[in-house]
Amino acid sequence: MSHDAGKQNGRDVDRPSGDRVPFAVPSFADGVAERVTETLTSGWVTTGPQVAEFERDFAAYLGAETVVAVASCTAALELCLRALDLPPGSPVLTPSLTFCGAVNAILHAGLRPVLVDVDEDTLVPSEATVAEAAARTRPLAMVTQNQAGYPVDVPALARAAGLDRNRVVEDAAHGPGAARDGRSAGADSHAACFSFYATKNMPIGEGGAVATTDPDLADRVRSTRLHGMSKDSWKRYLPGGSWRYDVRNVGLKANMTDIQATIGRAQLAALPGWQDERAELVRRYDEALAGLPGLVLPQRNLDGVTHAWHLYQVRIPDRDAVIAELTEAGVGTSVHFIPISHMTEYRGLLGPDECGAVPVTDRVAEELLSLPLFPGLTGAQQDRVVSLLTGALRRRTALAG
Numbered sequence: 286m287s288h289d290a291g292k293q294n295g296r297d298v299d300r301p302s303g304d305r306v307p308f309a310v311p312s313f314a315d316g317v318a319e320r321v322t323e324t325l326t327s328g329w330v331t332t333g334p335q336v337a338e339f340e341r342d343f344a345a346y347l348g349a350e351t352v353v354a355v356a357s358c359t360a361a362l363e364l365c366l367r368a369l370d371l372p373p374g375s376p377v378l379t380p381s382l383t384f385c386g387a388v389n390a391i392l393h394a395g396l397r398p399v400l401v402d403v404d405e406d407t408l409v410p411s412e413a414t415v416a417e418a419a420a421r422t423r424p425l426a427m428v429t430q431n432q433a434g435y436p437v438d439v440p441a442l443a444r445a446a447g448l449d450r451n452r453v454v455e456d457a458a459h460g461p462g463a464a465r466d467g468r469s470a471g472a473d474s475h476a477a478c479f480s481f482y483a484t485k486n487m488p489i490g491e492g493g494a495v496a497t498t499d500p501d502l503a504d505r506v507r508s509t510r511l512h513g514m515s516k517d518s519w520k521r522y523l524p525g526g527s528w529r530y531d532v533r534n535v536g537l538k539a540n541m542t543d544i545q546a547t548i549g550r551a552q553l554a555a556l557p558g559w560q561d562e563r564a565e566l567v568r569r570y571d572e573a574l575a576g577l578p579g580l581v582l583p584q585r586n587l588d589g590v591t592h593a594w595h596l597y598q599v600r601i602p603d604r605d606a607v608i609a610e611l612t613e614a615g616v617g618t619s620v621h622f623i624p625i626s627h628m629t630e631y632r633g634l635l636g637p638d639e640c641g642a643v644p645v646t647d648r649v650a651e652e653l654l655s656l657p658l659f660p661g662l663t664g665a666q667q668d669r670v671v672s673l674l675t676g677a678l679r680r681r682t683a684l685a686g
């Protein structure tokens with residue numbers, strides 16, 4: 286999200302850099318610049334051989350059958366939703382606590398978002414909240430989300446919604462590195478959509494991908510990521526290729542370039558090491574923050590799952606004032622997310638009744654705070670975040686007591 290990127294470089298530039306703790310800094314693998322230079326001088330920079338290799342590499346990383354690379358996770362969601370060929374205006378379940386891009390994708394696909402409340406611990410819809418929303422609206426599809434890197438149980442949620450699994454489009458923007466029962470998020474999916482945005486765990490800068498078990502969906506996304514053309518220009522210019530192509534669907538311009546794919550291939554090799562670092566940073570936060578008065582630590586029910594720790598989200602009283610104090614002290618934070626039901630456009634579209642029917646979202650949204658978490662965050666920086674947060678909480682408890 287662009288507001289995170291702004292915090293990395295803006296505002297605090299005149300503070301001594303030793304004191305500042307950015308919210309997120311994108312990591313880049315050793316040697317990535319040299320590999321990009323090779324691609325730049327190869328004579329082919331848009332969708333071509335590097336994209337094909339990146340798709341194979343990412344599929345292997347996930348243990349997925351097929352990956353199709355696209356321009357962003359938002360585009361991936363829209364292309365997958367369009368591929369369901371649902372009647373215009375069909376209801377589609379979506380978490381209320383999610384990123385606006387995921388809901389825009391539903392709207393751009395001509396469908397109607399239906400908000401589903403979240404569970405207090407996991408911060409994603411539970412089987413109960415999904416079943417409740419499904420009973421009200423008879424959805425024809427559902428978008429799920431792995432908030433912060435918590436892998437949701439997609440088959441269980443599909444059952445709760447009364448939907449076939451091939452009517453579920455997974456927003457796996459926080460998914461790389463997450464697993465459930467030993468299978469990566471997206472490995473067995475009809476349509477799992479990943480993001481390689483600057484602040485995500487697998488940063489390219491911009492980029493996205495669809496992982497799928499369905500060859501028809503893969504073909505459809507491959508064509509609709511590039512206007513709906515039956516063949517991309519790389520294929521047409523290959524030896525034996527032809528200038529002819531057809532258009533069978535109105536697509537987007539949402540292809541990934543070979544420059545992005547080159548970065549992605551280098552990044553993928555470094556990702557497991559970065560994930561280990563995230564897990565260690567989370568262990569240190571957990572240890573340092575456990576038992577602080579008023580503080581709720583993130584997602585505690587982790588039986589059988591590998592959390593990807595895209596975010597470390599605590600819940601804290603007097604959140605807005607604490608953010609102001611941390612900002613003043615040079616510590617970058619963020620909030621994931623301002624609920625969909627609190628945004629002007631969606632309130633207008635969905636109406637007050639639906640926007641008022643997500644009480645857990647409303648309550649936790651006032652308290653959520655994402656702390657700095659990125660590979661390369663130093664022990665000293667983490668200690669500074671912990672001590673500022675501890676001070677802020679202790680002062681409030683003393684005042685209250």
Ligand SMILES: *Cc1c(COP(=O)(O)O)cnc(C)c1O
Pocket residue numbers: 286356357358359360383384386387430456458459479480481482492493
């Ligand atoms: C970042 C994000 C997206 C959008 O990803 P892009 O690649 O920037 O389009 C979608 N959903 C969630 C939950 C996100 O955090």
